Amino acid sequence: MSRRSLLTIADLDRAEIARILRVGNRFAEVMERDIKKVPTLRGRTIINMFFEASTRTSTSFELAGKRLSADVVNVKGSGSSVEKGETLKDTVITLSSYLPDVIVIRHQSVGACQMAARYTDAAVINAGDGKHEHPTQTLLDLYTIEREVGPLDGLHVAFVGDVAHSRVARSGVRGFQTMGARVSLIGPPTLLPRDAEAALGVTTSTDVRDIADADVVYVLRMQLERMGPGGFVPSLREYAMTYGINHARLRPGQRVMHAGPINRGVEISGELADDPATLIERQAANGMVVRMAVLYDLLAGPAGSTEPAGAPIGAVAV
Secondary structure (H helix, E strand, O other), X not given: OOOOOEXXXXXXXXXXXXXXXXXXXXXXXXXXXXXXXXXXXXXXXXXXXXXXXXXXXXXXXXXXXXHOOOEEEEEEOOOOHHHHOXXXXXXXXXXXXXXXXXXXXXXXXXXXXXXXXXXXXXXXXXXXXXXXEOHHHHHHHHHHHHHHOOOOOOOEEEEEOOOOOOHXXXXXXXXXXXXXXXXXXXXXXXXXXXXXXXXXXXEEEOOHHHHHHOOEEEEOOOOHHHOOOOOOXXXXXXXXXXXXXXXXXXXXXXXXXXXXXXXXXXXEOHHHHXXXXXXXXXXXXXXXXXXXXXXXXXXXXXXXXXXXXXXXXXXXXX
């Protein structure tokens, strides 16, 4: 029987997201100990399949599994049978014969994780599929804001930049709205989905000055690898002048997020990226504990319940 998977942020309702964030807090406490490894998932097997470049997500998933004492196997597109022409379906079927409990997948194609979930009994976690979704990024963003800024209810989050190609924004809009935040999208008309207001329930603007009302300014990477040779803006220099976020465009108190990797001097100035007041480093650091919480929730937490494991994590496994 297939396990529960996390394919889109829509797989989680408000109570489930809140539960994962609470579990993340518990694992954050564990990470403050001298010994940061816990036996929670001992005997479980996690296979990380990354067919697209990744530093933060792949490393944090690997560390999350190891800190939970799971057996972790990493498969990259380069060097695997995919290079010999093997399909994703056949790769998933082959790896599933080793009876993994979780398969984490990053793939350049939209819907790759949904397809993979049909051919394995393991839980599948979407670690980013094309420009579609990146649900664990949204969970760590929610976690970071809740810890560093405060309650999500009523907060105004403005995504700025390449919305059209951003799986971070696509999952983020739904995730922030689910937790009660107001979301706006700001960018050049070529990089804003045409039906965003009606389809997503957000406000849109092509004027970067409209970030003034936001509590959190979420800067999106210009995803040049997805734009093709035609380009969506006249030049990166002009984009930086018109939409690049720097200190001069912010008002006091606004917090800045970016999922990385950063194009310095394009969507965000180097000075702002290095400013310790931004949440960028906290996002990266929180990625591991939130992914520990997701793995715990899928494998050890009671699906559909309001509390993890029905007992303190420490009593169960930590």
